[in-house]
Amino acid sequence: MHIHWLQWGGISELKNLFNQIHENLLHGSGICVVKNVPIDDDNVSYLSIAKSFSGELLRDSRMPSRSLEADTVIYRVEEDPLNTDAYAHSATNAHFPLHTDCAHFLYPAEVVMLLCVQPSTNDGDGKTILTDVDDILTMLTEQQISELAISRFTWWQGTNKQVRVPILTKSDDGRWRIRFNQATLMREMNASDFAKSSVLQSLIEVLEKIELNPSNSISLTANDLLIVHNQRVLHGRTAFTSNTSRLLKRIRVKVNDL
Template sequence: MVTNATPIGGPTAWTRSTLREQDWLHHISQPLPELGIPALTLLAKKAKAALEESPGLMVIRGWPVEGRSEEQIDLLCYTFGSLIGAPRAQKTGLVTTGANQPRRGMDDRGLAFHTDRGGPPGPPHLVGLLCLRAAVRGGESLMVSGHAVHDRLLEECPDLLPELYEDFHFGAGTVTDFDRVYPVFTRYAGRVRVQYNRHWIERGQEAAGKPLAPSAVAALDAFDEILTDPDLVLRFSLRPGDLLLVNNDVVLHGRTAFTEDPRARRRLARIWLD
């Protein structure tokens, strides 16, 4: 068990009051009708700096998405994503279809703070969401620095923090899910990786036949309690043409509940990058 956890600090441990809009929001200032590679390369360089250094997220506003087919949207996400990382082999298009959608996280309920689990070989390094159609009401994106949560835990309950450097099962009961075993906080190469999803941790531990110890429950509860501090939470609404990019090793994301027009569902395209 890790017993010498130290503060992370620095610009990645931001709060809402320390983060400036220009740190995370970028407007495409010139029309990019054909989205040429030179223009995309310059934009990707700026995005990579925000994702890898600080604050670990970026919204690029102004992508030309109106009237484009699903195949064109997939190509757009893949082309730009390839300039930032290695796209996962997956179907990019993702439609959220409200109350009739059975899969958790793709319905109209609020979504708790988490990092994406992804599929094999493990959690993706970066997550991208391109807004094609917004909800009628609600659906705000919520962002929290996992590094800020770490440092608050160290300050307020240092006796519980080491528990979160131990392994947890992030799964639902299949052999593949049992392979999803990793800590909430991991130190590597001078950095701290954050992976968190309370829902999947509880399901994974139960499926593995390893109920959470009281000390682990207390540590997870402390993590969740810190997430309720509004000063840690960056809130914004994605507009059509907004591309949200998140460092999945640093920033937790969530979403408020939303109401949509059943004739024009809220629609996002997602891409995972390594």
């Protein structure tokens, strides 16, 4: 994985900063970290970057009990002792395996932003794990790739909505895209069909290997803003010690041109 490191240079430099982020997400590695993004109660700098995409800032309405900010577009990723949703890794201190945000949506957000307000106070835990689809594909066989690109997996089977789409798709520019979240897929497919699928088990083994390679993880520090192309890069995090006040603020954006 390759990270494009950038610096916040104030509102006057926003256009230039945004152009570099956009260019990276469009043609580059799909992973940027902007350093020194100021944090204030109104999230002014953070929202100014998010709004530069001219896309739709998505609300996470799934968990009304969670604290939300800025007209509910900012979701606080923090350990929540009151959380009872077993699928809401973001509200726990547990390991969150490599995944796509909104993997079960018909159209997952193209951009996921995570602003680190406070890292875990325990050095070396709560690390961010990143990998891009091309690195994953180098560890799969041709046969596995074509199965992942052809099989329509059951991502969601709600009454008014069904989402049955492959894990790998090719976009018009010939680049691969990926959607994956093992917990949500297992929930919809049922555990025994999920366990019987050898291609899914192989993919999970590959992702576990990627997670174990230290060169695929970084420790975000306060004021670091991670921006990933959510359809080309998987992200996750290692477990962290409970009660360490780790806090990230998350924004998801639907962007037509990415």
